[in-house]
Ligand code: ADP
Ligand code: MG
């Protein structure tokens with residue numbers, strides 16, 4: 317849909333829209349918004365709504381705090397879960413400085429910069445399809461989340477075992493009303509775990525969609541008395557939640573990853589893109605897997621990847637190439653989790669792939685064995701490296717990867733690393749219940 321300013325002003329009037337949420341995302345992936353009333357819509361579409369950037373984590377200092385919200389008019393949508401008279405709509409915004417230049421600390425702007433670079437290289441479209449998993453937990457009498465799942469179902473099970481089914485159904489309907497094309501919705505492997513897949517789109521749209529998706533899931537779960545979480549590993553001993561990221565690159569309407577004459581039907585560019593991802597995956601990990609808790613998912617035995625390898629079929633590999641060819645040829649990176657900032661995630665993934673293409677990188681041989689069944693010696697012999705084991709290691713790997721730092725830009729990378737180092741330090745110095753149980757009697 318392509319809206320003009322006039323369209324939006326008219327729709328707000330005709331459809332009895334009372335509030336418009338002006339949304340953006342901070343560098344740590346939190347959705348932020350300021351609500352304006354319908355009377356302000358003309359100001360809003362003319363980029364005149366201000367925000368105080370000093371109150372947003374990782375944005376700006378107090379002495380340079382005035383910033384402006386430039387709404388992306390095509391993101392205009394009415395929230396289907398709000399009252400249908402006196403409706404609430406939203407606009408996703410870019411952040412600009414008072415002098416009319418884009419703010420370097422805006423994650424959406426970071427992704428736009430990399431997309432521009434891709435376009436300059438002739439790649440006009442970067443298509444991305446995410447598979448975001450989440451848990452639905454029961455809430456207690458005060459409405460606070462518990463870690464009790466509300467079913468005992470497993471992969472692809474259906475009701476009555478799957479009590480989340482009704483909630484998932486409502487989520488899908490709401491998303492469709494907001495223009496999503498839902499491809500699949502199913503119960504995941506763990507109790508209380510779900511996945512809803514929506515159709516891939518161009519990267520900026522997909523990053524916006526991921527933010528909207530998370531908001532819709534959380535809102536509708538709450539309406540059903542449940543708590544939805546995208547926390548990567550909420551419960552020890554069962555699968556965590558990932559966000560497999562499927563990617564393809566297009567030039568003049570053609571998928572450049574496909575080559576009918578190439579090995580396995582893949583082009584030289586596809587192999588270089590894979591090699592670029594592998595070369596930078598450790599440096600990108602603090603972005604793709606941003607929490608202390610993310611690294612409790614990336615352990616052997618739960619379908620999540622831990623080792624640096626690619627495969628055309630093997631689901632134990634970090635990178636999988638699904639069987640589809642032709643226009644559907646794609647690369648699936650299986651490490652990211654849904655706690656990541658999707659704008660920064662897609663920015664670094666694309667930049668890594670492009671770096672592989674620019675430098676003509678060649679990936680190591682495909683691994684067809686189950687990597688989890690190989691012991692340390694076998695992996696070492698095959699030259700298979702591991703992902704960072706903790707947020708601390710991931711921060712160090714990021715600091716050691718100039719491509720990642722440059723892609724994020726000085727402002728974002730410095731604030732991001734500072735925030736993540738603080739998070740790690742907070743965790744590192746806390747005494748956990750595991751430690752007390754383990755040590756308090758024996759020592
Ligand atoms: P899996 O087999 O890994 O569970 P799913 O079917 O759950 O895969 O999800 C596949 C995702 O890949 C969907 O979001 C889909 O839209 C997306 N996808 C399909 N074709 C492409 C493509 N050419 N480029 C990017 N993503 C794609
Ligand atoms: Mg899936």
Ligand code: MG
Pocket residue numbers: 500513
């Ligand atoms: Mg599937």
Ligand code: MG
Pocket residue numbers: 447449504511
């Ligand atoms: Mg899944």
Ligand code: MG
Pocket residue numbers: 447560648
């Ligand atoms: Mg997948």
